[in-house]
Every structure is written in structure tokens, then in C-alpha cells.
Amino acid sequence: MTRSSTPRPRTGTRATTRRTAVCTAAALAVALTACSAPGESDDDTKASSGPIKVAVVNAQSGQLSSLGDWEYKGAKLAVDEWNEKGGVDGRKIQLKLFDDQGDPTTGTNIARRLVSDKYVAMIGTAESAVTIAMGPVLQQAKIPNITSGQSDGLVALKSPYLFLNGPTSTTYDSTLAQHLVKDKGYKKIAMITNNGSFGKGEHDAFLKAVKDLGVTPSTDQVVTTDQKEFSAALTKIRSTKPEVIFIGSEEVEAGLIVKQARDLGITAPFAGAAPQGTPVFIDTAGKAAVEGTIVSSPYLSNDVSAASKKFAAAYQDAYGKEAELHGAKAYDGANILLTALKTSNGASGQELADAIRDTRYKGLLGDFQYDESGVGITKTTIGVIRDGELVPQQ
Amino acid sequence: MQETLQTLVGGLSLGAVYALVAMGFSLVYRTMGLVNFAHADIAMIGAYAASTFYLTYKLPFAVAMVVAIAVTAAIGLVIERVLRPLENKDFDLMLIGTIGFGIVLQAVAILIWGTTGRAVRSPVPAAPLDVFGVRVRTYDLLVMAVAALAVLGLAWFLARTKRGAAMQAVAMDHEAATAVGIDVGRSNALAFSIGAGLAALAGGLVGPMLYVDASLGGALGIKGFAAAMLGGFGSIPGAVVGGLAIGVLDSYAAGHFQGYSVLVTFLVFTAAIMIRPMGVFGERTVSRA
Numbered sequence: 001m002t003r004s005s006t007p008r009p010r011t012g013t014r015a016t017t018r019r020t021a022v023c024t025a026a027a028l029a030v031a032l033t034a035c036s037a038p039g040e041s042d043d044d045t046k047a048s049s050g051p052i053k054v055a056v057v058n059a060q061s062g063q064l065s066s067l068g069d070w071e072y073k074g075a076k077l078a079v080d081e082w083n084e085k086g087g088v089d090g091r092k093i094q095l096k097l098f099d100d101q102g103d104p105t106t107g108t109n110i111a112r113r114l115v116s117d118k119y120v121a122m123i124g125t126a127e128s129a130v131t132i133a134m135g136p137v138l139q140q141a142k143i144p145n146i147t148s149g150q151s152d153g154l155v156a157l158k159s160p161y162l163f164l165n166g167p168t169s170t171t172y173d174s175t176l177a178q179h180l181v182k183d184k185g186y187k188k189i190a191m192i193t194n195n196g197s198f199g200k201g202e203h204d205a206f207l208k209a210v211k212d213l214g215v216t217p218s219t220d221q222v223v224t225t226d227q228k229e230f231s232a233a234l235t236k237i238r239s240t241k242p243e244v245i246f247i248g249s250e251e252v253e254a255g256l257i258v259k260q261a262r263d264l265g266i267t268a269p270f271a272g273a274a275p276q277g278t279p280v281f282i283d284t285a286g287k288a289a290v291e292g293t294i295v296s297s298p299y300l301s302n303d304v305s306a307a308s309k310k311f312a313a314a315y316q317d318a319y320g321k322e323a324e325l326h327g328a329k330a331y332d333g334a335n336i337l338l339t340a341l342k343t344s345n346g347a348s349g350q351e352l353a354d355a356i357r358d359t360r361y362k363g364l365l366g367d368f369q370y371d372e373s374g375v376g377i378t379k380t381t382i383g384v385i386r387d388g389e390l391v392p393q394q
Numbered sequence: 395m396q397e398t399l400q401t402l403v404g405g406l407s408l409g410a411v412y413a414l415v416a417m418g419f420s421l422v423y424r425t426m427g428l429v430n431f432a433h434a435d436i437a438m439i440g441a442y443a444a445s446t447f448y449l450t451y452k453l454p455f456a457v458a459m460v461v462a463i464a465v466t467a468a469i470g471l472v473i474e475r476v477l478r479p480l481e482n483k484d485f486d487l488m489l490i491g492t493i494g495f496g497i498v499l500q501a502v503a504i505l506i507w508g509t510t511g512r513a514v515r516s517p518v519p520a521a522p523l524d525v526f527g528v529r530v531r532t533y534d535l536l537v538m539a540v541a542a543l544a545v546l547g548l549a550w551f552l553a554r555t556k557r558g559a560a561m562q563a564v565a566m567d568h569e570a571a572t573a574v575g576i577d578v579g580r581s582n583a584l585a586f587s588i589g590a591g592l593a594a595l596a597g598g599l600v601g602p603m604l605y606v607d608a609s610l611g612g613a614l615g616i617k618g619f620a621a622a623m624l625g626g627f628g629s630i631p632g633a634v635v636g637g638l639a640i641g642v643l644d645s646y647a648a649g650h651f652q653g654y655s656v657l658v659t660f661l662v663f664t665a666a667i668m669i670r671p672m673g674v675f676g677e678r679t680v681s682r683a
Contacts, residue, residue, distance in 0.1 A: 065509035068509070195653035223652065223653070224648070229404045229641075231645060232648050235401065252511070263529060280511075
């Protein structure tokens with residue numbers, strides 16, 4: 001368009017045309033809305049045409065950004081596959097990414113934005129604390145949320161609009177405790193966990209699980225989430241000569257703990273949940289240091305089934321990177337949401353939440369079937385790290 | 395006893411890194427009266443640069459470090475050049491400018507290196523030494539030695555060279571320094587680039603100890619800043635003492651107060667600052683800022 005384009009010719013004088021102009025504008029607006037292209041109507045959530053607006057909220061900056069990145073990639077892969085097949089009911093899925101920086105305050109601001117921008121559903125976040133903070137706003141606005149968090153605090157929220165795309169800490173840790181105490185016969189178990197929402201959840205769940213089996217940890221060390229130096233805690237652990245050390249911390253910190261433990265001459269294996277199966281953990285600690293680490297996870301490797309092999313290949317094609325648990329979880333979660341959208345013919349609010357609860361889905365993590373608490377899967381398997389790879393326990 | 399000593403060793407090795415960060419803060423502050431809030435993020439860029447040249451381009455670790463220091467020193471020059479028009483005009487804007495640069499550097503790091511960070515393997519493969527039951531990592535010894543050399547080098551530069559003396563003069567009175575023919579702008583630029591180089595040294599050295607990602611600056615910055623304050627902002631020996639003190643204090647607090655260690659570390663820090671606001675080696679008067 002050029003600046004010299006002629007202005008639209010006006011008819012009549014300014015004074016007399018004001019009313020006409022308003023009327024014309026109103027009529028025009030109605031006409032435009034009626035024949036606008038799909039996607040341009042931002043009328044309300046009940047719109048039965050145009051794309052379905054789904055938000056992904058995950059940390060893209062800050063310390064948890066790698067987690068957020070995996071989650072986003074998994075969710076996007078699922079949505080792209082659905083869009084390629086024509087979307088839901090002939091409507092495309094419009095996925096928009098929001099960066100919560102792993103921060104609950106930022107998260108609640110985003111939650112309000114999702115409400116005002118009329119998003120139908122939300123995928124994420126990967127950090128339980130952020131999801132818990134966002135929960136009440138989303139519940140009030142009746143926006144279903146499929147989270148990647150695993151803290152038992154999510155269940156305690158009792159929101160009918162909150163669903164987990166994986167097992168809770170209790171599931172992870174009771175399976176792990178069973179294995180360590182029953183199968184391995186370990187009696188001297190040391191614990192090191194951080195005081196963040198994930199670490200605290202792991203601490204409580206594992207402690208309860210081993211105590212139920214009649215074992216009291218030899219020592220229970222708590223570190224902070226941004227600690228870098230663990231000599232004090234690890235020296236104490238070393239002095240109790242444990243047979244295995246439970247670790248409840250995110251990828252990077254757990255990796256540093258294991259690395260420093262080996263430097264201090266601790267040879268006992270470590271045991272933990274989802275973060276201990278990730279490449280970031282293995283790289284941070286070093287391949288030799290993590291050898292023999294026992295991991296409780298719903299998704300041990302990309303080779304466990306035909307579906308996971310297919311997912312891993314598609315992930316590799318799309319991003320040129322190897323898939324792992326968090327991408328798989330988000331992929332499952334997004335697929336459940338899209339299946340529910342399909343069965344409910346693109347509903348929103350309460351109807352969509354009910355559709356998610358009714359969805360039976362055979363996913364990469366297992367068979368999903370949601371109960372009242374919003375948990376859809378309650379099973380993990382035990383794996384071991386051998387030569388830098390997580391493999392199923394023989 | 396063994397635990398106490400082991401905790402001390404652990405604290406000292408990270409303390410040496412905090413000392414390097416604090417030295418960079420102090421050098422810029424004493425010369426310009428400015429706290430460079432982008433300092434910690436420059437350290438993060440330095441860590442990324444060093445790890446890239448070391449891991450991707452397979453340069454020897456020492457060479458990779460030198461290249462990283464050169465890269466960040468150049469970034470320091472750019473920041474100083476951009477902020478120079480504000481010098482002596484609007485100090486607050488200059489301060490905010492450094493914060494802005496910090497945010498930009500984080501965003502740039504994510505653009506270049508992505509959100510997933512990287513683990514850097516230790517350039518010293520030797521097993522930890524066992525000294526009467528206390529394990530000392532060989533790499534930590536290297537870090538402490540390099541940090542000590544950097545301190546001595548900087549002290550020598552400031553006391554014995556003409557450029558260094560000129561920087562001291564600017565630090566004392568920039569108007570008088572201008573009057574005797576010292577180029578204040580050049581002196582500031584030098585301070586900024588040496589500060590950035592020190593940040594890269596700290597970042598590069600800490601890479602194999604920790605994990606390099608865009609948030610590394612936050613981890614080093616707050617402790618380094620606290621170290622500079624504790625030792626006396628602007629004082630080079632103060633930065634060293636402050637860095638080691640914060641490292642060791644943090645390490646012991648972690649051992650005794652577990653989850654509350656950060657709280658205890660900074661409560662002790664606050665108490666120390668209240669008793670001696672100018673820091674251990676600080677000058678009695680609070681300067682220009």
C-alpha cells in the first residue's frame with residue numbers, strides 16, 4: 001500500500017452523516033463477522049468454527065527451561081500430528097506458548113491472561129508449584145489443565161479441571177521403595193532431597209513408603225534448590241555407610257550431588273524418580289558416576305514398545321534430538337486433551353473436563369483412565385542406568 | 395573433624411570462584427562508582443564461550459579460557475561504550491542500563507546455545523587426593539591456584555603499571571585525573587574489559603564444577619555481589635576475603651541448617667554488614683554512588 005492512495009470518497013456533510021456512519025459501521029460489523037474467515041472470530045468459547053485455542057505454559061527461561069522445552073516439544077508434536085490429519089472436527093488446533101519462567105507469580109498472571117483471551121484448555125506446567133498457583137484461577141474459569149507436575153499437592157488442590165499426565169510422587173516412590181527394600185533387601189538407606197516443591201514431595205512420599213516397609217533412613221539430608229556445594233551433607237551420608245542413597249532433586253542438582261559424592265569416595269548406588277533417568281542428569285554427573293543408578297519411571301526408554309519407537313522417530317525427525325520421558329508425558333497429555341476435544345465435538349469448560357475424565361487412552365506411559373482426583377496412571381517400572389543408558393531392570 | 399575439614403575444602407573451592415566474581419564487581423566499582431549488574435551474566439557468557447571452544451572446537455582448556463576471556467573483554471568494551479554518554483550525567487540510568495544488558499545477554503545465550511545447558515568435563519582427569527581422609531579434587535586445586543594468580547596479577551597491574559596507576563587515580567578523583575591528562579573514558583573502558591575478563595575467568599573455571607546454562611549468572615552473581623560487599627566494595631583484597639568467607643559460610647550453613655542454609659547465610663551476612671557497613675577492607679567514606 002502506498003501513501004498516495006486516495007482517501008475513501010465521502011458523501012454528504014459531516015454533521016448529517018454521523019448517525020448514518022454509526023449505523024453503517026454497525027451493519028458492516030455484523031456483516032463482517034458473519035462472513036469472516038475461520039479464525040478471525042473471537043466471539044466466545046462456544047464458537048464452533050475457527051481454530052481451537054490451546055495454551056502451553058512452561059518455563060522457557062531460567063533454571064527449569066530445559067524441562068519446559070521438552071514438554072513443549074512433546075505437546076507440539078502431538079498437536080502438529082492432529083493438525084496434519086485435519087484437526088478436530090475440521091477445526092485446526094492453535095497452540096500458543098507462554099513462558100512462566102518456572103515462577104508461580106508469573107504463572108498466575110498467565111492464568112488470568114488465558115481466561116481473558118478465552119483459551120479452551122491449557123497444557124503444562126512442568127513445575128508443580130506453578131501449576132498449583134495457577135489452579136484456582138483456571139478452576140474458576142473452568143479451563144481444563146493437563147499438567148506435567150507430579151507433586152501430591154496437585155491432587156490436594158481437588159480441582160475438577162486439573163489432570164496429571166503422569167503418576168504422582170507417591171506412585172514413583174512407593175514402587176521404588178518396594179524394589180529397594182523387598183527385591184534388593186537394602187536396610188541402610190540414606191536420603192538427600194531438596195526443599196523445593198518437587199524435592200519436598202519426593203521426600204515425604206519416599207519417607208512414608210520406606211517407613212511403611214519398616215525401614216528408617218540412616219540419614220535424612222535436606223539441601224536447598226540452588227545449592228552448588230554438598231560436601232557437608234555428603235560427608236554425613238558417607239559416615240553412615242549406606243547401601244543405597246535416595247535422591248529427590250531436579251536433573252542438574254541431582255547430577256552435581258552424584259558427581260560430588262563420587263569425588264568424596266561414596267560408591268553406593270543412587271536411586272530416584274523421573275529426573276534421574278534424563279540425559280541432563282547423566283551428563284551433569286558423568287557416565288561413570290551414574291552407573292547403576294536405580295530409577296523409577298513410567299517411561300524407561302524409547303525402545304519399550306512399538307508406539308514409543310514411533311514417537312521417538314517422529315520426535316527425532318521434528319527436532320533432531322532424542323526423545324525422553326518429559327516429552328513423552330506431554331505428548332500423551334496433549335493427545336488425551338485432543339481426543340477429549342474430538343469426542344466432545346470441540347466442547348469447552350465443564351463438558352470438556354468430563355470428556356477428559358471419560359477418555360480411555362493407551363499412551364506411551366501406559367493406559368490412562370482418570371479418576372476423581374485427576375490422576376490417570378498409577379504405575380511405574382524400575383530401570384537401571386548401564387553405560388549411560390536407562391534400561392529396564394532385569 | 396573430618397566432616398568439618400571436608401566442608402572447609404568444599405567451601406574454599408567455590409569461594410575462590412566467588413572471589414573472582416567479586417573482584418570484577420569491585421574493579422568496575424572503584425573506577426567508575428558503578429555496580430555493573432550485567433557482571434554475572436558476562437560470567438555466564440564466559441562459561442558458555444569457554445565450554446564451546448573446549449568441547450566443540452576441541453581446543454585445550456587453557457586456550458579455550460584465553461579465547462573466552464578475550465570474547466567477554468570485548469563485550470565489556472561494548473557495554474562501556476554504549477553507556478559512556480551517561481557517565482557523570484545520569485547515574486541511575488547507567489545502573490539500569492547494566493541490568494538491561496544482563497537481560498539481553500541471557501536472551502542471547504538462549505538464542506545461541508538453547509535452553510538446555512551443558513555439562514563440561516573436568517580438564518584434570520586425575521582422581522581426588524586423599525589427605526588424611528579429606529578428599530581434595532585436583533581440579534579445585536587448579537581453580538584456587540588460577541584465582542590466586544589472577545589476584546596477584548591484578549594487584550601488580552594496579553600498583554606497578556602506568557595504566558593501573560591511572561585507573562587508581564580515576565578511582566580517587568576523576569576530575570583531578572582528567573586535569574592531569576588521564577583519559578577517563580579509556581580508563582573506564584579498561585576497567586570494564588578487565589572486569590569482564592575476570593567474570594569470564596570465574597565462569598570458565600566454574601563450568602566443570604557446575605553446569606553451564608543461562609541461569610548460571612544468577613548462581614554466581616548474588617554470592618559474588620555479597621562477597622564484594624562483605625569484603626568492602628571496591629577493595630581487591632576485600633573481594634578475595636569476602637569470596638572465600640561467603641563460600642565457607644555457605645558450606646557450613648548447608649551442613650548445619652540444611653534447608654534453611656540460604657536464610658542463615660544471608661542473616662549472618664546482614665549482621666556482618668550492619669556491624670561494619672563498609673565491609674572488612676572498605677574505605678570509611680562511601681564513594682560517588
